[in-house]
Amino acid sequence: MTDRRLLLRALLGALAVHGWAATSPAWAQADRAADLEKLFALFAAQGERRKAFVERRHSILFRNPPETRGTLYFKPPALLERDAISPRRETVRINAESVTLRTEGDDGKVVERKASLATIPQLANLVLTIRATLAGDLATLRRMYLIDMKQPLPRWRIELAPIDDPGANGVNAISMAGEGGEVHRIEFTETSGDRTELLLSAAR
Amino acid sequence: MSVIRRWLVLLAAVVVCGWLVARAPIATDIAAFLPGPATPEQRLLAEQLRDGIAARLVLIGVSVPDAAQAQSAARVAAVLTQRLRADPHFTFAVSGDARDFERDRVLLFEARYLLSPQVTPAEFTPQGLGAALKRLEQRLTSALAPLVRPMAPMDPTGEMIALIERIAQRPPPRTQHGVWFTVDGRTAIVLAQTRNPGFNIEAQEQAQRALQAAFAASRDEAAPGANVSLELAGPGVFAVESRARIQRDARRLSILATVLIAGLLLLVLRSPRFLLLAAVPVGTGALAGLAVIAAAFGEIHSITLGFGLTLIGEAVDYAIYVHLQRAAPDDRKGNARLWRALLLAVLSSAAGFLAMILSGFRGLTQLGVFSLVGIIVSGAVARYYLPALLPPPRPRMLPFDWPPARPALQRGLQVLLVVVVVLSVVQIAARAPAVWTDSLSSISPLGAGSGELDARLRGDAALPEVRWLIALERPTQQEALEQAEALRPVLEQQRQAGALVAFDSPADILPSERMQRARQAALPEQSALQDALSKAVAPTNFSPDAFAPFVTAVEAARKAPLLAPAYYAGGGLGQRLAAQLVQRPGGTTAVLITVHGVDADRAPQLRAAVKAQGAALIDLKEDVEALLADYRRTAVWAALAGGALIVVLLAAQLRSARLVSRMCVAIAAAVVITAGALVRFEGSLTLFHLVALLLVAGIGSNYAIFLCRLAADSTTRRTTLASVLLACATTFIAFALLSTSTTPVLHMIGTTVGIGTLAGLAASAACAAVESPTA
Numbered sequence: 001m002t003d004r005r006l007l008l009r010a011l012l013g014a015l016a017v018h019g020w021a022a023t024s025p026a027w028a029q030a031d032r033a034a035d036l037e038k039l040f041a042l043f044a045a046q047g048e049r050r051k052a053f054v055e056r057r058h059s060i061l062f063r064n065p066p067e068t069r070g071t072l073y074f075k076p077p078a079l080l081e082r083d084a085i086s087p088r089r090e091t092v093r094i095n096a097e098s099v100t101l102r103t104e105g106d107d108g109k110v111v112e113r114k115a116s117l118a119t120i121p122q123l124a125n126l127v128l129t130i131r132a133t134l135a136g137d138l139a140t141l142r143r144m145y146l147i148d149m150k151q152p153l154p155r156w157r158i159e160l161a162p163i164d165d166p167g168a169n170g171v172n173a174i175s176m177a178g179e180g181g182e183v184h185r186i187e188f189t190e191t192s193g194d195r196t197e198l199l200l201s202a203a204r
Numbered sequence: 205m206s207v208i209r210r211w212l213v214l215l216a217a218v219v220v221c222g223w224l225v226a227r228a229p230i231a232t233d234i235a236a237f238l239p240g241p242a243t244p245e246q247r248l249l250a251e252q253l254r255d256g257i258a259a260r261l262v263l264i265g266v267s268v269p270d271a272a273q274a275q276s277a278a279r280v281a282a283v284l285t286q287r288l289r290a291d292p293h294f295t296f297a298v299s300g301d302a303r304d305f306e307r308d309r310v311l312l313f314e315a316r317y318l319l320s321p322q323v324t325p326a327e328f329t330p331q332g333l334g335a336a337l338k339r340l341e342q343r344l345t346s347a348l349a350p351l352v353r354p355m356a357p358m359d360p361t362g363e364m365i366a367l368i369e370r371i372a373q374r375p376p377p378r379t380q381h382g383v384w385f386t387v388d389g390r391t392a393i394v395l396a397q398t399r400n401p402g403f404n405i406e407a408q409e410q411a412q413r414a415l416q417a418a419f420a421a422s423r424d425e426a427a428p429g430a431n432v433s434l435e436l437a438g439p440g441v442f443a444v445e446s447r448a449r450i451q452r453d454a455r456r457l458s459i460l461a462t463v464l465i466a467g468l469l470l471l472v473l474r475s476p477r478f479l480l481l482a483a484v485p486v487g488t489g490a491l492a493g494l495a496v497i498a499a500a501f502g503e504i505h506s507i508t509l510g511f512g513l514t515l516i517g518e519a520v521d522y523a524i525y526v527h528l529q530r531a532a533p534d535d536r537k538g539n540a541r542l543w544r545a546l547l548l549a550v551l552s553s554a555a556g557f558l559a560m561i562l563s564g565f566r567g568l569t570q571l572g573v574f575s576l577v578g579i580i581v582s583g584a585v586a587r588y589y590l591p592a593l594l595p596p597p598r599p600r601m602l603p604f605d606w607p608p609a610r611p612a613l614q615r616g617l618q619v620l621l622v623v624v625v626v627l628s629v630v631q632i633a634a635r636a637p638a639v640w641t642d643s644l645s646s647i648s649p650l651g652a653g654s655g656e657l658d659a660r661l662r663g664d665a666a667l668p669e670v671r672w673l674i675a676l677e678r679p680t681q682q683e684a685l686e687q688a689e690a691l692r693p694v695l696e697q698q699r700q701a702g703a704l705v706a707f708d709s710p711a712d713i714l715p716s717e718r719m720q721r722a723r724q725a726a727l728p729e730q731s732a733l734q735d736a737l738s739k740a741v742a743p744t745n746f747s748p749d750a751f752a753p754f755v756t757a758v759e760a761a762r763k764a765p766l767l768a769p770a771y772y773a774g775g776g777l778g779q780r781l782a783a784q785l786v787q788r789p790g791g792t793t794a795v796l797i798t799v800h801g802v803d804a805d806r807a808p809q810l811r812a813a814v815k816a817q818g819a820a821l822i823d824l825k826e827d828v829e830a831l832l833a834d835y836r837r838t839a840v841w842a843a844l845a846g847g848a849l850i851v852v853l854l855a856a857q858l859r860s861a862r863l864v865s866r867m868c869v870a871i872a873a874a875v876v877i878t879a880g881a882l883v884r885f886e887g888s889l890t891l892f893h894l895v896a897l898l899l900v901a902g903i904g905s906n907y908a909i910f911l912c913r914l915a916a917d918s919t920t921r922r923t924t925l926a927s928v929l930l931a932c933a934t935t936f937i938a939f940a941l942l943s944t945s946t947t948p949v950l951h952m953i954g955t956t957v958g959i960g961t962l963a964g965l966a967a968s969a970a971c972a973a974v975e976s977p978t979a
Contacts, residue, residue: 057344061356061750068345082347092347097379101348118379121302122350170350192353 032149037138039149039156042181044136048075051200053082059194071203074134080127094127125169126188129160133176133183145174155179207592214589218488221495228498231505245820248675248794249827257783258439259402260295262415264394265435271389278381279426280419281392287418288396293411296397296779300377300384308777312371312713313355313364315771317761319715320363321370323723327361328733328758333740336361341745358753371713373699373706374800391435397779398440405447408440446947447506453945458513461938465520468937472930473527477595482523485590489519489582493574505570512574517938518553518903519582521931522546525910526586528927530597531920538920543587545913548857549906550583552850556902559839559846560895568895601922602929606914607972618970625873628880641888642832674707674797676819677788684785684793685716691817695797703810705801710784713777720766727762730755795819836891843898847871850905858913867908870971874904874964881959892952899953900960903935907968913975921974928965936961 055068070084084090089104099115117124125144132140141147145160160174171188178184186198252258266281268274281299288297298304317323326332340360343352355364377384377393384393396415400407419434469479490513497504525546531538557579560572607614632639676691678684688711695707715723728736733755741748769785772778786794799821802810811821850871854864878900882893910928914921939961942954 055345057349059344059353061344061747062745063747064745066341066345066745084345084347087345088342090346103346116377116379118300118302118382119305120348120351122354123348126350170354190350190353194353196349 032152035152035156036147036149036158039153039158039181040136040138042136042153043134043183044076046134046136046181049073049134050203052203053201054197054199056197056199057194058197059192061194072200074131076135077137078131080131080134094131099123122170125171129174130186133186150175151177153180210588214488214585218491221491224495224498225491225504228494229503230509231503244677245675245822245827248677248788248796249673249822249824251788252673252786252796256402256786257397257779260398260400260440261402261438262396262398262411262441263437264396264415264419265386265391265437266394266419267391267433267435269390269431273430273432274385274389274392275381276427276430276432277390277392278383278385280422280430280432281383281394283422283426284419285394287422288394288415291414291418293399293407293414294396295399296776297394298396298776299392299394300379301382302379305776308772308775311772311775311777312367313359315764315767316359316363316367317727317758318720318723318764318767319713320367320723322361322363322366323726325726325728328726328728328736330736330739333361333736334743337740337744337746357751358757360751360754371708373708402438402440402443405440405443409444412436412441412444450947450950453947453950457941457945457950461941464937464941465934468933469524469930472600473598475595475598478523478527481590481593482520482527484593485522485582485586486513486516486519488585489516489578489580492581493576493578496577497570497574500573501570505567508567508570508574512571512578515557515571515575515899516578516582518899518906518935519579519586520934521906522549522583522586523590524931524934525549525927526590527594527597528600528923528930529920530591530594532597538915541915544857545909546583546587548854548909550579551853551857552905552909553579553902555846555849555853556898556905557846558849559842559898562838562842562845600926600930601919602925605918605922606911606925606969607974614970614972617966621873621877621967621970624880625876628876628883631880631883632876635883635888639883639889640833640836641890642829642836671824672704672799672802673822673824674799674814674819675794675822676817677792677794679792681785681787681793682716682718684795685711685714686718687818688795688797689716689719691797691814691819694813694817698806698810698813701806701809703803703806704799707800708780708784708798710781710795710797713772714767714769714781714785717766724762724764724766727758729762730759733758832891836894839891839894843894843901846898847901850901854905854909863912866912866971866973867905870908870912870964870967871901871904873967873970874960875901877963877967878956878960881963882956886952886955890952892949893956896953896956897960899957900964903957903961904964904967907932907964908971911968911972914972916974916976928968932961932965 050071050073053068053070053072056065058065066087068084069086070082073079073081073083078094078096080094082090082092091100091102093100093102094117097117099117099120101113101115103111103113105111117127129141129144131137132144138147141160143163145162148159148161149156150159151157155177156179157175157177160176162169162171162173170191172191173189174186175189176183176186183200185200188196188198190196264281264284266277266284268277282301285297285299285301288294312319327336337360339362340352340356343349343362343365344356346352352362352365378387379385380389380392385391386393398408398411400411402408415436416434423430423432466479469482470476473479493512493516494504494509497508525542529542531542533539554576557572557575560568561576562569562572674691674695676684676687678687688709692709692711695704695709698704699707711719727733737751737755738748741751769778769781772781784796784798786796788794797819807821807823814821851864851868854867855861858864858867875897878897879889879893882889886893907928910924914924936958939954939957942950943958945951945954
């Protein structure tokens, strides 16, 4: 399956780069900071984009991690749309502060609900993080997280640790990996112990 | 009565009155000038307007000139909220910070099995739990998973979600930088609640001063140097603002009027001593009026103090009449004439004030009693004490005579007046159905437009509109809650049908004990739940032991004490409950369900559906206006009764049908012309115009009494004419000034009486006649 192959490629790539970085003590702090800024400049340069996504929840609640599939659309600076196809159709459109959720029930009836992002802090944190990353807005992300670049470009990996009150919004740590300006994988480690993996690839 | 005894009586009376007045508290409750309630719903409405939680609400807007500076506004609003929470003038402050709702959220979550409409025995069977788990898995793969996941082990059946969907029907307010914001992004919104009721204007004023100080400090702390401004709205804010405005206007205008009238009197009478003495009848009358109010009502209303003096300002005329028309002490016949005329003038004015007493407005009743007592005492003092103090009479005569030597002149005036009266009647008739305005804004002390900021902030903060309310009342709290529960499906049905957008029922967060017990009874015993859960989990992707906390939570809920209002005390839900579940003075409980977005076209069907359930839909705007119309109709009858009383008085005193009809024609013409002019220039009439028209009738009757029975002796006649003209001029000055006020109430009274004074003089002049020497 393409996704699995993709994941494998991402993991292998990450490992390879990790090995290289670990053996290069010369990759000093200053270079990392410069690299991080370069990376976010690459993110910003991507502009509007649509990606296929697979989301897996690794949780003690489940025997096997359930998967959600669909497309993720981002238009800078603040429009993020998550369009799930399976296990059921659901569209979440977040434009700046407003959240619109359209769900298709088992009976095929579509229910639409609106909310303000700030009233759902658990969601707000994830959305702000993903939006800031895809927009290449390093300043915003730095206000929320301590960012550590674990592996340099081109096959990069970064880790984000919440600055104040870690875990307040349900997330303990975030790690991201990719190649060049492409983000391939984001993983959220939640306070519940769950890990949510978000894998991104070219939309078909 | 010897002279000394008479003065001792006056002195003693002044001391007693002074003592009574000095110890009476001054009331500032504006609700006194709202109509008194007639039906139980109206009583509830009036109570809520006066003392409800909503009446304590202050809407605070923290604005910046440009949306780009929104962050400054947000920071100031957040700091201000914290400061207000620490301020003893306020019991509650909130600005949309999600953390503020966390406590309420926890309370709801803890009580979910007593609150959720989903809790039924069927839900906890293997089939019911199977369906719930399927729903849960869908939710955990949805975008909202981060929201659902933390609750999932404790609440796999989704009671919390069912509960939130039920109590949060409306979209939440717009939030920006963690604070509520208006749609234009320039104004951050804070809601605060004062400790003291909205009608306590003194306390409201103190709270607003504290708020302004807190704002200044917050601005210096959170955004020093930024251009951040403060706007306030809400019932208490309006009350303070309107009182300040009325006081400002009244002070400015009364100083101006005093200067102008004193100048005129000095110019014409050239007697500084008279100027001082002219105040004696008014002063003693006012003191007596206040003393009677203090004794009868237990308090003196600040509005009575302000307006009362205007109303009995007519008593200055008495001093003028006495000073100018007084005959030589030995001219018994001449003096008797004057005293009889004065007595009639006093009594006819008093009859006019009777209508005010009967108006049904508590405030107007007090004003009427004050004026009635004040005018009678003023008249008595002018009659029995003033002559001894006045300087010797210095006759001032009019340079011309009236009725004029050439009858054609008076004839001409009569024809002119008939034409004007006809025009007035036509004017009124043409406008007939719309002559009266009963809209609230027409009598609001601030005038139209004052509600705009309130509406804007309310709309943007998505606060329930205050316009629609469903009210029900039952002997006990439990019965009231049960009634609200019975009403719920009806309202839900109306909501689906589009008659309303949302409603907030207190029974959703505090179900009746019967309902809570029924839900508790639906919860299975631990072992039974465990069995059912195992069966339900087996075929799913969920781990067998994923939901152990759920089993524990259900067992705890089975034994939990039932919810009481105290459960929510101190938070936002507690505030909401206090506003919606109201203990009435009679010991009964009222439930107030706020309704949002009522479709006016479907309001009648909603009203009928609600009524069938023993509750009432209250439309604050229409119901208050209907109430005003009721009172206006009552006031019209009272006015007519007052008019009839004036006629009876005149008839009893004068015993001459011709004379009485002459005077009545003059008084009626003055009132009709004034009303016609008001309709022509002001568009329509309000209750305040009506009250002022009574004053016109009273003043007009004074002129008619003197002019319709002029002395045969030319000197006496021209003296009388001079005194009436002078009295008319002083009255006109006072009320014409009042008509320049920007406060609608003052403007209405000033315009009405200003026009009425001139119309009254003209009408009396047209009807003027010389007494036949034999009379």
